[in-house]
Amino acid sequence: MRRALLLVLVLVTAALTACGVVVGGGSGQGDPVEGGGGDGGMATAEARGQTFTSDVELARELTEAYWKQTFAASGLTYRPVTDFIAYQGDNGPACGDQQAVPNNAFYCPAGHFIAYDENWMRELYRQMGDGSVYVIIPHEFGHAVQIQLNTAFRLNVERELQADCFAGGTLGALVKGGSLQTEPGDEDELLVNLAAAGDPTDDWLRPDAHGTAQQRQTMFAKGYDRGTSAC
Ligand SMILES: [Zn+2]
Numbered sequence: 001m002r003r004a005l006l007l008v009l010v011l012v013t014a015a016l017t018a019c020g021v022v023v024g025g026g027s028g029q030g031d032p033v034e035g036g037g038g039d040g041g042m043a044t045a046e047a048r049g050q051t052f053t054s055d056v057e058l059a060r061e062l063t064e065a066y067w068k069q070t071f072a073a074s075g076l077t078y079r080p081v082t083d084f085i086a087y088q089g090d091n092g093p094a095c096g097d098q099q100a101v102p103n104n105a106f107y108c109p110a111g112h113f114i115a116y117d118e119n120w121m122r123e124l125y126r127q128m129g130d131g132s133v134y135v136i137i138p139h140e141f142g143h144a145v146q147i148q149l150n151t152a153f154r155l156n157v158e159r160e161l162q163a164d165c166f167a168g169g170t171l172g173a174l175v176k177g178g179s180l181q182t183e184p185g186d187e188d189e190l191l192v193n194l195a196a197a198g199d200p201t202d203d204w205l206r207p208d209a210h211g212t213a214q215q216r217q218t219m220f221a222k223g224y225d226r227g228t229s230a231c
Contacts, residue, residue: 052125052133059137060084060114062179066170067145070228081144083113092117105136107143114140134180135167135220142166160210161219165231168223 064080071078085093092100093115095108105116116136124132142163146153153159174180210216223231 052122055125055130055133056086056116056121056137059133060141062174063138063141063170065179066173067141070173071148076148078145079112079148081107081113081141082111083115085113085115086118087115088119089117105140107140107147109143109147112144112147114144116140134171138167138170139163141170157211157215161215162231164211164216165219165223166228168220169226169228169231170223172224173227 064078068078068080083093087093087100089102090100092102092104093108093111093113094100095106096110100106100115100117102117103120105114105121107114114137121133121136124136140163142165143159145166146159146162151159151162153162171180175182211219219231
């Protein structure tokens with residue numbers, strides 16, 4: 001555990017000093033002021049990614065922009081999710097005949113949408129910082145990409161670890177490309193989230209393992225360091 005943490009820190013610290021503040025992209029007006037409380041790592045007042053809501057929107061926007069570009073580079077067309085749904089507790093959308101559960105985020109292949117328990121994710125954001133959003137959302141989009149690539153997995157854990165790798169690769173590309181700026185402390189947030197919060201259960205897809213915290217951190221770091229093509 002300790003070693004994995006150090007490994008990821010070494011890999012991540014090179015380029016990552018934190019994540020969540022974004023330059024470029026423009027439309028930062030109208031973000032509702034929210035009680036983000038103990039979130040460290042936020043920077044200038046002008047930048048997007050200053051509130052839970054804007055971080056969530058930004059994570060979605062940047063992740064899909066990344067995949068659109070990446071698919072296009074391979075002569076493929078990325079298909080954006082049909083919906084991105086915030087729900088509360090038991091009020092989540094069904095996926096096929098499966099009901100959404102509280103305290104989760106998930107990708108639904110049948111409807112090609114992503115949904116998340118807003119209060120759950122907001123609490124993670126408050127407790128652990130914006131890194132939670134930038135791990136969970138790219139992870140779920142990773143599943144949306146797997147479907148489009150028709151990737152076959154023998155084990156659910158392979159699916160989950162590749163989604164972690166995709167999340168790391170996406171984040172790495174956004175940081176290296178300048179879409180995301182990082183701040184001191186964000187690397188710790190990312191690690192904490194991988195170990196604790198970055199593991200949405202995806203219960204109805206497969207109720208199996210997602211991988212140990214060490215495996216997840218290693219795969220995230222692999223993606224971050226070498227790109228999604230290495231996943
Ligand atoms: Zn997953």
